[in-house]
Each structure stands twice: as C-alpha cells, then as structure tokens.
Amino acid sequence: MTQTALFVTAVRRRIRPSRTLPFLVVGLLLALLLLFFVLPVIWLLLAPSKTAGAVVRDNPLSFGSFHQIGTAWRHLFAFQDGAMMTWLRNSAVYSGGSLILTLAVSVPAGYALALTKFRGRKALLVITLVTMIMPQATLVLPIFLELNRFHLIGTIWSVILPFSFYPFGVYLVYIYFGSSLPRDLLSAARIDGCTEWQLFSRIALPLAKPVVGLVAFFSFVGNWNNFFLPYLVLPSSEQFPVQVGLNQLLTSTPSFNPVAGAGLNVTIPELALAVIIAILPVLVLFLFSQRTLVSGMLAGASKE
Secondary structure (H helix, E strand, O other), X not given: OOHHHHHHHHHHHHHOOXXXXXXXXXXXXXXXXXXXXXXXXXXXXXXHHOXXXXXXXXXXXXXXXXXXXXXXXXXXXXXXXXXXXXXXXXXHHHHHHHHHHHHHHHHHHHHHHHHOOOOOHHHHHHHHHHHHHOOOHHHHHHHHHHHHHOOOOOOOHHHHHHHHOOHHHHHHHHHHHHHHOOHHHHHHHHHOOOOHHHHHHHXXXXXXXXXXXXXXXXXXXXXXXXXXXXXXXXXXXXXOOHHHHHXXXXXXXXXXXXXXXXXXXXXXXXXXXXXXXXXXXXXXXXXXXXXXXXXXXXXXXXXX
C-alpha cells in the first residue's frame, strides 16, 4: 500500500461519523418515553393503597397499606348500592353479545368476499374499506337516528347491534382467506362431494382459527373500551357499561367536581381502583391469548 493510500485511509477513519452518539441519543429518548408512560401506570397501581390526602401529600411512588386498599374497595362497591358490579356486568353482556354477532357475520362475509365471484363484489370491498378507515365519531349521528327510528334507544340492542358492525373484522378475514387458504384443497373437497357450507364449516373455518381469534380479541377490546355510543344511547345508570360508569364516578368525586356530595366516600384512591378493575378483563384476555394473537397476525404472512 502506497503512502497516498495510507493517508487517505487515515483521513477516512478520522472523518467517519461516530456511531456511539446516535445510539446514546436514541437510548436516552427511549428511556424518557419509558418513564413518561410507565410512571403513570405505577402511580395508578399504588394510588388505591393510600388515602386521598396521602396521594397528594406523600411520595407519589410510595406504597400505603393493604388496609387502605380494602377500604377503597368497600367504598367503591358501596357506591350507588353496588353500581360498579352492575356496570361490569353490563359491559360483559354488551361486549360478549356483540362479539357473537360479529363473528357470526364477519367470518362468513370475509369468506364469501374472498372465494366467491358476484356482481358488485369490488364495490362492496371498497365500501367495507372506506367504512373501516372512517372515524367512529362520524357514524354516531346516523346510527343514533337509525336506532331512534326503530325505537331502540335505551335498550340493550342500541349498544349490541352497533358494536356488532365491524368492517375491520370482515376485511381481516377476507385477506386471510384470499391469501392463505389452499385452493387445491377446496377443489379436492368439491370433487369428493362437499357442499359450499361443508367447505366453509369443515375446512375453511378450522384453518382460520388464528384469524378468528384475532378478530374476536380486537372486537371485544374495542367494545369493552367504547364510551361515546353507550353514553349517547343509554339514559339510565343501571344500563351503563363500565366506561360510562367511570365517567359518572368521576363526576361524583369532590376532588374533580366541587358540587358533588361530600359523603359519597368516592375519592382519588377509589377512582384509581375503579380504573384498574375496568382494565383487568382486557389485560387477562390479552395475557391468555398472546399465542393466538401472534399466530393470527402472522397468518397469511407467508405462502407455501
């Protein structure tokens, strides 16, 4: 190697940008984001263990006592003669009932769109896609007027029927059946005398368990956390799901509503405990369905 080449190599090494600094910056940003999102969760988990005064006065990340957790539990479930249990039961009924209808409609619809040819199929796919990407708030007013036209406002069906409308599930099933279901297998089954219903129920549906589980999970979580529609169509506290009930609980807390009654025993620890209880079903469902979710998200990612 000549002296010129050695000189050029040395210069390149000197002017080569250091890779350590970008990694440090990225690591610092990730640490800040982690603190930003994790600290509120830690505070939420610790708040029920302290009194309302201790939540404001003491160290935010300190633990109070198990006795105070029991006190907050009793106060919370004594609110309006056990309204919290009623709200949780309503959420389970609304989310579970709409989930059954969603699967009964979305899976056959996605299968039909993927494997059958009929007039208007492309237009129906476009409408499904457009509806899927529309903000949910834009559909609340027409849904409300439609429910009012059929005198369903204030009934259980005013929540279950709109919750069952799930175009994302239809499109997800359509993508799976359109890309991952072996056509040769269906052709062989037809030759053996299977009807279209037998093809769907005995061949396609068992193979689609991962994507069906994915649709079920997203549908249940979305319905459980939905606030706006039940808030509009349900007039009575006894009909509220837990998300709307949390709003009523918040308005009954003197710390957030000065005109609320002071003798309700609903303070910040009770609110924090109510939030934890409200998210527990979704958290438990997520923990026990991780394998199904992963296999469902990977369904159709590769094709043999």
